[in-house]
Amino acid sequence: MARKEEPKIQPNNDLEKKIIEAFEVFDHSGKQVVDVREIGTILRSLGCCPTEAEIQEVILATENKEATGNVPLVNFLPYMCKVMIEHRFYPASAEMLLAAFRYFDPEARGFLTKERFTQLMMEEGEPFTQEEFEEMMQTALNPVTDTITYEYYINQLMVAPKEVYNLADSMEEERRRTEAAAPKKRRASSLLRAAQY
Structure with missing residues (x-):
């Protein structure tokens, strides 16, 4: 069946x-x-x-x-x-990303070389897959200079919408307003006591 x-x-x-x-x-x-x-x-x-x-x-x-x-x-x-x-898995802020890039740019040049960026993304911390890395490089890499100008790259990342988290915030706010507006349930004993006095 x-x-x-x-x-x-x-x-x-x-x-x-x-x-x-x-x-x-x-x-x-x-x-x-x-x-x-x-x-x-x-x-x-x-x-x-x-x-x-x-x-x-x-x-x-x-x-x-x-x-x-x-x-x-x-x-x-x-x-x-x-x-x-709960805002779990929320993306890093622009300030946090900038601080991270600056940490890896001790000469304060404002960019990372393709080689250094590749090393960081593929070998440090939680490595990216080759597919993820190639997709990221399409946005990050300046093809003329073969570098990652990180302030520009961060601005590109921040364009990505956080719309779903905003919707979650709106939904939670609406739930709280509804709960606050609902009359509080009272126990029968407290209602009887209030009626006697």
């Missing part, structure tokens, strides 16, 4: 809509499921900057327990809403 297809998840707000849209780009079967190997790309497309360990954390929390290797939207959506509201 064929399994009944699950109804399509409908977004309740703009944050959920953005998360669903990012997820659906990688849902090649149209069954609201993605391969676990796509989770890092989905997170980055949402404006998140997770480490590999954090990507694994998301996979562990959202992976289908019966059919490992897949992440269903029904697990991913509530988890990611919570992540966004």
Whole structure:
């Protein structure tokens, strides 16, 4: 007997809509499921900057327990809403990035050579994959000077939208306003006491 297809998840707000849209780009079967190997790309497309360990954390929390290797939207959506509201995986600020670049530019030239940048990105800290590195170099590298003028590069990075985090902030603010406006529930005993006096 064929399994009944699950109804399509409908977004309740703009944050959920953005998360669903990012997820659906990688849902090649149209069954609201993605391969676990796509989770890092989905997170980055949402404006998140997770480490590999954090990507694994998301996979562990959202992976289908019966059919490992897949992440269903029904697990991913509530988890990611919570992540966004908590501002986890939030990108570094321009000030933090500038300080990092300046640290690696002790001569204060305002740029890093292609070779030095490659070494830092591929060998220091959490290394990039070759594909990630090549994609980054398309934006970072000045093809005329063969250097990375880091203030220009940081400005390019800051153009990237943090829209999803802004939506999460708006959604959380609305939830707080709604809770504050709701009448406080009182215990029956306190209501009876108040009625007696």
